[in-house]
Amino acid sequence: MIDHIIREHAEQTKRSPESSVLEVKHLSIYYGDKQAVKDVNMNIEKHAVTALIGPSGCGKSTFLRQINRMNDAIPSARSEGEILYEGLNILGEAVNVVSLRREIGMVFQKPNPFPKSIYNNITHALKYAGERRKAVLDDAVEESLTKAALWDEVKDRLHSSALSLSGGQQQRLCIARTLAMKPAVLLLDEPASALDPISNARIETLLTELK
Ligand SMILES: Nc1ncnc2c1ncn2[C@@H]1O[C@H](COP(=O)(O)OP(=O)(O)OP(=O)(O)O)[C@@H](O)[C@H]1O
Ligand SMILES: [Mg+2]
Structure with missing residues (x-):
């Protein structure tokens, strides 16, 4: 499953614990100088529904968008740390983002259907x-x-x-x-x-x- 996401992953040797699908390590996200997500560390379990709860503006959407690299489209956004998906860092430059988004799908708060049937x-x-x-x-x-x-x-x-x-x-x-x-x-x-x-x-x- 992973092979088509990562073009070059020779340096990637880490493995997730069996029960986790995602491991977030020291993830910080900035918009310019402003820090929106600060040093988040968490494992997301397989076969589970995980909910993030917090006040408006605390960084929930920013965090979610990082998991399928939607923040790439925001020029001022940058991140530090790692998100391991089945053991591979999806924030690495070698990741094929189109394939990644096929495996990690996203639905936004505001509906955004294509202008098609x-x-x-x-x-x-x-x-x-x-x-x-x-x-x-x-x-x-x-x-x-x-x-x-x-x-x-x-x-x-x-x-x-x-x-x-x-x-x-x-x-x-x-x-x-x-x-x-x-x-x-x-x-x-x-x-x-x-x-x-x-x-x-x-x-x-x-x-x-x-x-
Ligand atoms: N594109 C952007 N450029 C600059 N700052 C941004 C951008 N998007 C979000 N922010 C800022 O980052 C912080 C986190 O925003 P985010 O949208 O992640 O919060 P949230 O927890 O999803 O809030 P809500 O519950 O209102 O949806 C806020 O201070 C917000 O103003
Ligand atoms: Mg939000």
Whole structure:
């Protein structure tokens, strides 16, 4: 699984403890001179749901974005320390970030569907990865939309624009889009804050099932 993420990892010899999928070591993150995350050390266990709780502005989103390298897109952001994924430091320069994000998926607080159809939002990354078989793509659409508790609402309008969905539906679509890639790690930044209590409960049930 790891080989396609790391192009050169000869110097990487560390191994995670069996039960951890991620090991965070002395992680600090800065925006320019301002430190947003200070010396975080923690292990994230496999087959578990881990929640980060803290006041607004304490660095939760910054920390999550570092785990799949989304902070790379912020010019002023830099980090110190290591995040080991199955024993390899994903903050190293040799990491293939596109492959990393396929294994470590992320859903953001604000829904960000592509300006495409519902169907194409789900299949976009699969097609990019080379999948062309219609039956496989159709199955992925139904399965991921069902898991994200959206299938019944959209099954008759799969080729409508994703932007015609409500905010909460768009967020469930973004969750489905991420699930379709079957990531090993799912990073969720307050994904249910725009959802009604019933959708929220379904997402919580989904997370319990996934782990
Ligand atoms: N792109 C950025 N450039 C500069 N500073 C930033 C940037 N993004 C976040 N920060 C700052 O970093 C700190 C941590 O922000 P972050 O968004 O990680 O907090 P949070 O814990 O997710 O908060 P919330 O609960 O409100 O979502 C804050 O002081 C914020 O102002
Ligand atoms: Mg946040």
